[in-house]
Amino acid sequence: MDQKRPVRVRIIDVATEAGVSKSTVSIAFNNPQRLSAETTARIRSVADSLGYRPHPVARMLAQRQTRTLGILTPQALTVAFGNPFFSMFSQGVASVGEEFGYALLYVSPLHGSLARAAGQASVDGFVAIGLGEDHPEVEEIRSAGLPIVLVDSAAFPEHGSVEVDDEGGAFAAAQHLVELGHTDFLIIAVEPPYFAVGSDVVSPVLDGVMSRRMRGYRRALEAAGIELADERVVTGSAGFDGGVGAFNRGLDSGLHFTAVLVMSDAMAIGAIHAANERGLTVPGDVSLVGFDNIDEAEHTHPPLTTVHQPAREKGAAAARLLLAAIDRRGSGQPEHRRLGTRLIIRESTSRVAGERQEVNSET
Amino acid sequence: MDQKRPVRVRIIDVATEAGVSKSTVSIAFNNPQRLSAETTARIRSVADSLGYRPHPVARMLAQRQTRTLGILTPQALTVAFGNPFFSMFSQGVASVGEEFGYALLYVSPLHGSLARAAGQASVDGFVAIGLGEDHPEVEEIRSAGLPIVLVDSAAFPEHGSVEVDDEGGAFAAAQHLVELGHTDFLIIAVEPPYFAVGSDVVSPVLDGVMSRRMRGYRRALEAAGIELADERVVTGSAGFDGGVGAFNRGLDSGLHFTAVLVMSDAMAIGAIHAANERGLTVPGDVSLVGFDNIDEAEHTHPPLTTVHQPAREKGAAAARLLLAAIDRRGSGQPEHRRLGTRLIIRESTSRVAGERQEVNSET
DNA sequence: CCGGTTCAATAAACCGGTTCGACAACTCGG
DNA sequence: CCGAGTTGTCGAACCGGTTTATTGAACCGG
Secondary structure, eight states: OOOOOOOOOOHHHHHHHHTSOHHHHHHHHHOGGGSOHHHHHHHHHHHHHHTOOOOHHHHHHHHTOOOEEEEEOSSOHHHHTTSHHHHHHHHHHHHHHHHTTOEEEEEOOBTTBHHHHHHTOOOSEEEEESOOTTOTHHHHHHHTTOOEEEESOOSOTTSEEEEEOHHHHHHHHHHHHHHTTOOOEEEEEEOSOOOOOSSSOOOOHHHHHHHHHHHHHHHHHHHTTOOOOGGGEEEEOSSHHHHHHHHHHHHHTTOOOSEEEESOHHHHHHHHHHHHHTTOOTTTTOEEEEEEOOGGGGGSSSOOEEEEOOHHHHHHHHHHHHHHHHHHTTOSOOOEEEEOOEEEOOSSOOOOOSSSOOOOOOO | OOOOOOOOOOHHHHHHHHTSOHHHHHHHHHOGGGSOHHHHHHHHHHHHHHTOOOOHHHHHHHHTOOOEEEEEOSSOHHHHTTSHHHHHHHHHHHHHHHHTTOEEEEEOOBTTBHHHHHHTOOOSEEEEESOOTTOTHHHHHHHTTOOEEEESOOSOTTSEEEEEOHHHHHHHHHHHHHHTTOOOEEEEEEOSOOOOOSSSOOOOHHHHHHHHHHHHHHHHHHHTTOOOOGGGEEEEOSSHHHHHHHHHHHHHTTOOOSEEEESOHHHHHHHHHHHHHTTOOTTTTOEEEEEEOOGGGGGSSSOOEEEEOOHHHHHHHHHHHHHHHHHHTTOSOOOEEEEOOEEEOOSSOOOOOSSOOOOOOOO
16 A cells, blocks of 8 residues: 655745755745845755745744635525526626736535634635624624625625615616506516525525516506506526526416516526426517626527626625735725626517507506 | 734634643644633634634645645636536536535636646545547656546546536437438537647547437437538537537538537527528528536427436536545545436427428528 | 542644745955 | 845744633532
């Protein structure tokens, strides 16, 4: 049995082998111009032949920086990565992270506790996606002296934040359908209990986002004098399947509707699929508007009308704010950014079909 | 200007305040039963009131473990996260990571060097997605004494690995079309230069995967006596848009084909969309088989026939192998796992239409 | 009253680097 | 030939914890 125990080469080994002190070795790597060329060369070659790599953790400790950005999510990663939107957001964070040489650490609740998970993460700062008021980990992190940028939540003015105009986007979506003459609506929301583990509070994150969207829908409908009965709001789990389930439930409840507002594209794609399966054509029988504008929304059949939110820019902006906060180490004002949303009209929506044309063209 | 400089509370502060030594404080947290109940309680309460959190990096250094799993990808994260498959894989890794209390660190090339990036990552081990033979970072990591599990590559028998039967899946896909009577094929591949930065070698990863799939296609066609001209293989960037581009290019080249084999679902979805835009119906005019079986494949119109690969299980298996390797610290045999693929027949494929219909008139 | 246990708490070493101040040797102007 | 700078290297302290061997006090039976 060849015990392949590749004992790590330490800086002291290199120093001994090269006949210098460990400070000198360290300098040879981090500040070569302070050393004579030959010494540097010798140390380098010894290090190479020994296969020396500075221990990243020791280095982090001494330099007091990790060159790592943390992404904090109150949902399990298995659910987070199930949402294409999250991937796009990640792309944004990653793009600026990579540019500045930072790796990405994903932190999700461990054994139900996000705070504990955050506590044992070695990062220079956090991007927290949707931590609402009652999330104690924000305080936790602050007391650890780490900067944090909140996404989809402005509950903590003392920290940077990046938001998106959810309400405005939702309003535009609903208004668009109203203008097409629709009066009978179904709303598909993502259901609140996103996960339920351990003793921690359950994520009110999406709750915030979703309730803002709901507000936008409601405002537009009210403005058009359309009343929205509670049973016209159905929910399902985030993700494609949740969309088919919710749509079917809406259908089965016996409601009549010609327009569906869906709070996420993933669910909207599921809903389109469900509609087809049930013999309904989109947008002939039912018009449908999603939210997010994920990449696949353009390629559905029919292409999905949806509210674009700049997910990648959101991630990038959050990362930039965080890097800035890391740089100035606690001083300076936190920045708050709010990005726009806009309605993308494709082909999943159309004027309401002939007969029930009780047009309410005022507003 | 209130300088909010939340100086971190250190263990020594707690010790002083509680009138004990720092060892005692450490024990109070990690081995409470060794201490008298009252001392523990007092220390805990002092720590609470001071807001003490053990410094994760210091702790990692002392304990020689990070409780973090590294995910190594030779592509920039911006491109990796653009592929739904990657998200599914991540879900798998995350699910077992979360179960055992590990966070996830994504490591991608920094300034063009994956080796450098890997070197400064503080993890207990790596899951490397598709590192081919000529990737020096594997040796690099081994010499750092860290375990590594290779995914989609068995180039290093001394490390654990998880693979998938790409060739078999591709074979089944092609055979299915052959059985439906198709003889005129187009193959859409993902183009090799996935990125090109710095001095490092460009990822041969996907290359390996893609060439295995190609081999599968070819074998099935040859078995049916169908010859595949080189110009019938078109490429595009991974992702939806790459699919539409490639499909259009195939169409524009004047080739006649009734069947398309696409090496990824994302591209297949783009291809379906492109086909519709060009007035072709799927599967009426052209049959189409994807690869991966991502979640959205079920909800396309028509639902996509594709080769299922167990992406989540792949991630989970890799993570489990890695955790096992971390546990036994270098001893023990590396394990190699190979997972199956299977053809999922949905509705994007059908028997070839009667006569030699002229599919494409001109551009 | 004494040697042997047990229990609680501690001092010191350690994890593996970085960094600061000091020092010796060498250079150079006067 | 002396004193002031430079230059190259080193020792020691430090980052913030954990861990091991040790100590001192209390306990206990003989």
